[in-house]
Amino acid sequence: MFAVIFLAGLIAPEIVLSASDDCPLNCTCKDNLVKCHGCNSVPQQFGNFSVIEILDLSHNNLTSLTKNDFEKFINLQKLYLNENKISDIENGTFSSLVHLSVLNLSCNSLSTIKEGVFCNLKSLSILYMKRNSIENLSLDVFHNVPKLQYISLAENGLYGFDACTFQIRSLRILVLDNNSLSSIPSNIFNCTPNLHTIRLNLNRITHISDYTFSNLPNISSVSLDYNRITHLEIYSFEVRHDDPNSLMECQIQRFTIVGNQLTEVPQALDDLVYVDHLDISGNSITRIETQVFYRLQKLRYLRISEMPLLNYIAPFAFGGLDLRDLHMTRNPKLRKLPENLLQSMNNLRTVIISNNALQSVPKNLCKWHMLMDMMMNDNDFICGCGVHWLQTYSGWGTPQTRQHAENLKCHKPGNSENVLIKDFDFDHLGCTYTSVVHKSRVLVGLTAATLVLLTVCVILFMYRNRKRIIFRYRQFKYRRHTDSAYTIEHKYMYSDLSTNGDVHGDVPTTKDKDNLLT
CATH class of the missing domain: 3.80.10.10 (Ribonuclease Inhibitor)
Incomplete structure (x- = not known):
């Protein structure tokens, strides 16, 4: 058993x-x-x-x-x-x-x-x-x-x-x-202190109020795509502090507000000091002004696409940024990019500027040799000196960027037929003037800088030796005055008219000399 x-x-x-x-x-x-x-x-x-x-x-x-x-x-x-x-x-x-x-x-x-x-x-x-x-x-x-x-x-x-x-x-x-949803009441987040991602896409939100995300100390991702947002209050991302000495900042790292009705880059974005992914595409923004993103020091990915009214980007619009990826596509009124726009970005690896209305691209737009991916096809390139460099440039960093550059096309003014830039004959355009003009500008700039430097040096010299200069000036003035007095005395020595009324007096008296000196 x-x-x-x-x-x-x-x-x-x-x-x-x-x-x-x-x-x-x-x-x-x-x-x-x-x-x-x-x-x-x-x-x-x-x-x-x-x-x-x-x-x-x-x-x-x-x-x-x-x-x-x-x-x-x-x-x-x-x-x-x-x-x-x-x-x-x-x-x-x-x-x-x-x-x-x-x-x-x-x-x-x-x-x-x-x-x-x-x-x-x-x-x-x-x-x-x-x-x-x-x-x-x-x-x-x-x-x-x-x-x-x-x-x-x-x-x-x-x-x-x-x-x-x-x-x-x-x-x-x-x-x-x-x-x-037509709004986001800030008090709905009072009891969710650990919320880090909120998606509010495809609602009817018209604006974002002050301190909306103030009670979310750990928020890292916010999506507000395809709403009806016309503006963000200036303190939308401000963190309300109980302690006035607190330095807590909004922790959002990923923010998208695609397909809304913004007419300018919101100033409220200045508080997103930790954001590294920003997408403001699909809005009614017409201009990207100087240094509108300057506080976003951690920003690495920026997308500004599908803007039907965007027609101007300021020369220092991206001042202070060190992007890794820039996507700027499908902006039908964007015809020009300023020189050196991305030149200071040492970590830039992707530049996508295709499907715009660009007529040319500056050679010094960015450090092309550092890019891992580049696209600028389907623009409105005119076969002129503004794209001539694309035919001769050999510094592409990867086979992918080199192949893309070889497939770029342009068209003659007044002619919609596109030809490959690499096959176009630029010789008759005399594009070498660009380098001459550039050298002339450099020479003028150096000359002006030299003159300014000399002027500053002269002013500094005069300021540091002002007492000696004043003393020398007074000495000069005194000697000149003395010489003038002697000339007058010599002149009257042979005069027939003395200062005391004596028509026959040949030599001025002491009183006459004193009168002349005074």
Whole structure:
């Protein structure tokens, strides 16, 4: 008898139950995974619920969920209910799923989420609810979900929420794309101190108020693409300090505001001192003025594309920047780039300036030999001296940039037919004048600098020796005065008229001399 029990003890550990035991006919069960199809309700015909960790009920015909549907799935970790027709979820439906970490309710017919639906989901970290019909969220909808880090509410009809709807200190990523939000109340972030990514693309936001992101000390990524934003208040990214001596700055590293209605580069961007990725494309900006990005010392990626009205970039527009990637494409009114615009950027590796209306490109625009990638095709290059250098330049840094340069085309003035720049005959244009003019300008500049330097030296010399110069001047003035007096005395010595009225006096008296000297 003892031997039988001993053998049973050896064999028992090798008996492993799986979800495939007593798997329903409309489900596929493998190890700890169950996937069902064609269901109108949650299947309950499993022999062992405890081994099921992943339950995929997506693409079925579920219309509602009750608190009895999942009470036996005590070890469930991932639950997929997306692509159903669920319109109602009873309170307590998920209360037994204490190990659930991923819940997908996307693409259903939910119009509201009752308070307490997610209560007791103490392990939930990822929640998908995109593409429903949710218009508003109540205060306690996410109450008692302590580990929730990711929420997607994209493609709903959300137009607002209560002040502390997202009362989740653990929340790190919030996706609110494609809703009906018209503003971003700053108090909605009061209870999300660890939020680092927020996506608000495709809403109806018209402006960003002061201190909107002030309560997000760890925010690193903000996307506001394709809204109706016309301006950002100057303190939009300002961090409000309780301590007046605090030096805390906004921590945003990635900021995009593509496809809005900005007419100028917002001054509020000055507070994004940690941003390294900035995209302001698709706005109604007409000019990029001098040093508008000068405070963004950490900026490495800048995209200024698809600007239908952009026609001017100031010579020092990017002053102070050391970019790695610059994308400036599809700006149909941009005809010219200033010389030396990118010349000071020693880490520049990618320059994309294709599909603009550029008629030429300055040879000294940037350090071309350092680029790993370069594109400037599909512009309006005119076959003139402004592109002649592209035919003769041999300093391209990679085979890719060299090949691209060889495929660039230009057209003659008044002729829309394009020809390869490398094959065009520039000799008859006399383009050598460019270097002569450049040398002349350098010579004039050096001459002017020399004159200024000499003038400064003379002024400094006179200032340092001013006492001696004044003394010498007074000596000179005195001697001149003395010489004048002697001349007058000599003249009257032979005069027939003396100063005392004596017509026959030949020699002036002492009084006469004194009168002359005074």
